[in-house]
Amino acid sequence: MNNTLPSHVRIVEVGARDGLQNESAVSTQDKIKLITALADAGITDIEAGAFVSPKWVPQMADSSEVISALTLPNTNLTALTPNLKGAAAAHAVGIKEFAIFTAASEAFCQKNINCSIDESIARFEDVMAFAKAHNIRVRGYVSCVLGCPYEGDIDPQRVLEVSQKLLALGCYEVSLGDTIGIGTAKKVDELLDVLLAHIDKSLLAVHFHDTYGQALTNIYTALKRGIATVDSAVAGLGGCPYAKGASGNVATEDVIYLLQGLGINHGIDLQRLAQAGWAICTALNKQPVSKVSLALKNQTTD
Ligand SMILES: CC(=O)SCCNC(=O)CCNC(=O)[C@H](O)C(C)(C)COP(=O)(O)OP(=O)(O)OC[C@H]1O[C@@H](n2cnc3c(N)ncnc32)[C@H](O)[C@@H]1OP(=O)(O)O
Numbered sequence: 485m486n487n488t489l490p491s492h493v494r495i496v497e498v499g500a501r502d503g504l505q506n507e508s509a510v511s512t513q514d515k516i517k518l519i520t521a522l523a524d525a526g527i528t529d530i531e532a533g534a535f536v537s538p539k540w541v542p543q544m545a546d547s548s549e550v551i552s553a554l555t556l557p558n559t560n561l562t563a564l565t566p567n568l569k570g571a572a573a574a575h576a577v578g579i580k581e582f583a584i585f586t587a588a589s590e591a592f593c594q595k596n597i598n599c600s601i602d603e604s605i606a607r608f609e610d611v612m613a614f615a616k617a618h619n620i621r622v623r624g625y626v627s628c629v630l631g632c633p634y635e636g637d638i639d640p641q642r643v644l645e646v647s648q649k650l651l652a653l654g655c656y657e658v659s660l661g662d663t664i665g666i667g668t669a670k671k672v673d674e675l676l677d678v679l680l681a682h683i684d685k686s687l688l689a690v691h692f693h694d695t696y697g698q699a700l701t702n703i704y705t706a707l708k709r710g711i712a713t714v715d716s717a718v719a720g721l722g723g724c725p726y727a728k729g730a731s732g733n734v735a736t737e738d739v740i741y742l743l744q745g746l747g748i749n750h751g752i753d754l755q756r757l758a759q760a761g762w763a764i765c766t767a768l769n770k771q772p773v774s775k776v777s778l779a780l781k782n783q784t785t786d
């Protein structure tokens with residue numbers, strides 16, 4: 485087993501999408517301020533919205549408005565595009581990276597995007613053709629890689645099959661979603677044993693929710709296997725509308741603190757990041773879930 489930590493980790497900040505898709509009353513202006521503050525903190529990859537059905541996820545209905553209002557030349561803004569309609573809408577506001585998303589669980593796939601896993605892959609063929617024609621790169625997500633709220637345990641072999649299908653479609657990377665934050669370090673290692681036997685580590689990212697408080701340990705486990713892209717959400721915002729009880733993604737502030745402790749480069753200003761988290765949480769009338777953010781706040785108010 486390779487235990488070499490990467491020298492640099494790329495953070496994909498998903499708070500404005502994965503986080504805010506679960507919050508009911510966030511204004512378009514607050515979303516714009518959040519994404520701008522995240523970019524100012526040095527984050528280069530920001531998932532800024534989702535071009536999904538507004539009937540399914542009304543919280544993302546203003547994604548076009550949010551993205552049109554942003555001028556961030558050094559930031560790669562990405563968005564969820566489940567089908568051709570979403571892809572065309574994302575392209576219309578200048579998105580240069582799509583994210584397509586399916587699952588390793590049939591039941592979750594049905595609840596989330598209203599089709600089977602195979603049907604989702606077929607739909608994505610249109611999205612990929614559109615992306616290719618417009619020179620847009622595409623990231624793939626596989627949800628429920630460490631467990632499903634409807635099916636329970638998920639066989640790593642199924643995760644491998646779906647990940648390989650996304651890569652074969654032309655995704656430049658597959659992000660592995662522990663959608664309900666149920667995984668533990670042993671399960672991460674077992675999953676990566678299967679995946680890394682067939683897929684190069686540079687093609688994988690991890691996207692771990694923190695429902696059971698295991699996300700940082702799980703990320704550390706993945707880093708030790710050479711994974712160098714981590715999805716996270718400022719202030720630990722979020723959850724999934726189709727995974728009841730799932731809490732937010734691991735907090736970006738906590739991941740940055742972990743990386744700093746390990747001497748891994750990341751390019752992000754932790755203080756400014758924490759401020760961005762406090763600002764959106766003030767708008768949401770709650771505190772960040774990030775322990776690092778709370779600790780930094782206590783230091784400055786003592
Ligand atoms: C793990 C995670 O956190 S993933 C993120 C959270 N989950 C999501 O965002 C997924 C939400 N799911 C969805 O948006 C839906 O399931 C879809 C769009 C993927 C598929 O829904 P379906 O109802 O099967 O789509 P279908 O193609 O039949 O269209 C139904 C309606 O939705 C509209 N629609 C379909 N796709 C889109 C889209 N991308 N954007 C906006 N509207 C859309 C259609 O125009 C149609 O509208 P109408 O009823 O007014 O005529």
Ligand SMILES: CC(=O)CC(=O)O
Binds near residue numbers: 627628663691724
């Ligand atoms: C698209 C996602 O948000 C991935 C997940 O949490 O399963």
